[in-house]
Amino acid sequence: MHSKKASSHKLVSSGKSMNTVTAKVVLISAIASGQGKTTTTAALARKLRLRGERVVVFKTGPDFIDPVMLERASGAAVHSLDLWMTGLPASQAMLAHAAANADVILIEGVMGLYDGNPSSADLASAFGVPVVAVLDASAMAQTVGALAMGLRDFGPVNLAGVIANRIASPGHATMVAQAMRDIPLLGSLSRQEDALPERHLGLVLPEEVGHIDNILSTLANQLILDDDAWNALPSTTFSLPSSAESASEWQSPPQLLKGKTIAIARDAAFAFIYPANLRCLRALGATLIFFSPLADMPVPATADAVYLPGGYPELHAETLSSAMQWRASVIAAHAAGMPILAECGGMMAITDALVDMQGHSWTMAGLLNGRVIMQKKLAGLGAQAWMLPAGELRGHTFHYSRFETELNAVAHTLKHRPGYNIEKGEAIYQNGNLRASYFHSYFESHPSATASLFLRAAT
Template identity: 45%
Template sequence: MTSKTPHSDQANAIAYCPALFLAAPASGQGKTTITAALARYHRDLGRKVRVFKMGPDYLDPQILEQASGQPVTQLDLWMAGPEYCRHQFYLAAQQSDLILVEGAMGVFDGEPSSADLAATFNIPIALVIDVKGMAQTAAAVALGLASFRDDVEFCGLIANNCGTQRHAQLIDDALAGRMPLLANLARDPEVSLPERHLGLVQAHEVREELEHRFNLGKAWLGGQAICDLPKPVAFTSQDIAAPQKLLQGTTIGIARDAAFSFIYSANTRLLEAMGAKLSYFSPLNDQHLPDVDALWFAGGYPELHAKKLAGNSSMLKDIRRFNALQKPILAECGGFLYCLEKLTDLDDTTYPMVGILAGQGAMRGKRGCQGMQAAMLPEGEVRAHAHHRSRSQNTPAPIAHGQRQRHPAPGEAIYRQQGLTASYLHLFFPSNPQAVAQLFTKPLQTTHSSAAIGSI
């Protein structure tokens, strides 16, 4: 790998910056651990590192943001669109010394896949493989993936969970110079980021533990080739019109605490760009709503905090009064469950919730729904995704359903009652700023039957 200071070619609207895409043959190979360690390594050398996460994931970006010290943006060619992705890369290249992108699932999985994103922007892929239980086969897998598509550049292999130096040598010998072995990383449970931490990353004690693991991760990389700056990539500009000030003079109250944390930074940036003032509050800890014109309850973990949410009676009353005034409220996934009449947690204990939408929510263990969908709102189509392990029942008739990206079956139900718009869908606001602005000002009123429907 070579090192070159990034620079911008203003005449051709091109910005150059070293960039690397970390992908794997499957989930669970150690991508997030390695991306975080690499980000911290370069950050501690005084470099400005921008990390992007492929796909709609909320949790890995929280870890990567802490590791890099910079905002982490989710990118997806379907949900966000290629123009948005191009613009984000161009801006980052102008301001950064290194760009890292963490893929999702297997490198060729999904439509669009991690490979599609890497190929679109000519970012070389470092392949992360957990090599525990194999040696030469790891080389075969890496070389096979590298030959699968001609338009994707693979720059090397990171062999994670290596047992010994002999183990690493067997892999390197099998590669036979056809692909560099960028790093062999010893098995070290102290460095790995256990999955159980992902839902608790905001807790102070866990943040301290993550800091400890990031520092161990730097030594774990051990100055191997993966630590060298990758080659600069040319990122072209994308002209995107500045958003109209459709929310000028509007104050939006955003629920943000341990129960509600699944908030895209791209969404809040867009709201502010459209002129909105953002006022954050905690349904868990605050007694009253702030003085706002609209509310947004994002997803999160209300099931882990149902007792405390139910016990904050003054907050529940404030939200009911706000809804009675027919002011705009957007409730997504966990926020949707919060707005129902009752929520049953994983211990099968039922608690009263806000009750501004008829119905009950209940957790259902490992079963759930996930995938990209388009929210077919009366205001227009907004790209979104679903990821939940709960069900709702005895809810009113929906005004619409999500449209699944790759399946003809109806997607998640979308409800509207007075000013409330509620669904399991997590909306990506930049996909339709005008529709989102209307959601937070004057949602279109629709007529529908009030008859209850079955479980969703």
């Protein structure tokens, strides 16, 4: 990917050592989940990329799976934007840096446009970004116009247009377009015979779908854009501070992990890692090395700490159960006092046993007494915060299993629900220098607190 020429996109602001950068930016939202936001965002990203445009995609709120699919569609890394979890300054900086290197920035919203606190609408308003609504037209026609006007006027937001999803025919698209009144119908996406595959936590990871690029290219071809309406969308301008002015805790934290090597499990069973988490650990001075428990790789001998992120251990329980070298190595690392952080799927893999959806029980590493049982009902969802001595580490939870244990939690996260009483969130378990929970941490929300999880406790 080539960079924009600074001469054509950057202007020096008077009186400050600061440039401005511009790009076409839209936030893609809907009335609810299930309207096809991710499919439409992926189709649009791939379509624009095939046209030769430089596309950067962001995902609103906590998510691991959609960003991987959107990265495949756009060809560029996908980071999280969230006014609470990532914070306003970091979100502003990421958008500005993206605008310096992209023609188009797409921000996929979360849930419905006004759902949550802060909501996708709040994010769009904070940065002056126009909204494009994806509306499922499969069971309606003219009513799409009414929904669009409701979304525009409730906020209000700058509703730049609508992309109608699951259109049955050109005649169907015409009826929708005629009902839009003064709201542009930017495009339409026909019903998909070969859609993006899903499972209990969301989309299937791209590497598990052999023909994923064919699916994405087909979606791009099925997306019919009104080029005049799309090209008429205004660009958004962002301030890009100089390197000296942009220094901050989230970008340049103290080198608390300098000289430390962190071993990170990364494979199909441990795939849920925010790119920002890796960036944060490196900014803290750590050297990162990766290994695959599924391939029965042991914890690397050079490691000073271990990070076991979330993923799909329930889909690979038999393989993990038989990975004797991996199990022995993590047991030995724990016995040696090595700091270990295990999040959600990472925690599941170090309990005594994991019971899959079929009721089969598989032996795990056994560092936490108890067993994890998969279930069809959602067991935990939402933004939460972990209060550590060094500060508040923000993140989220999302899981379809429960941990049956007699262990006592050493702490609980707190649910982020503005306007409600403070509620306990996920249990935090500790065994020596091992900390484990269903909670997924966003490390850049507090780098110093993050560093404390990978340092040996004082003795």
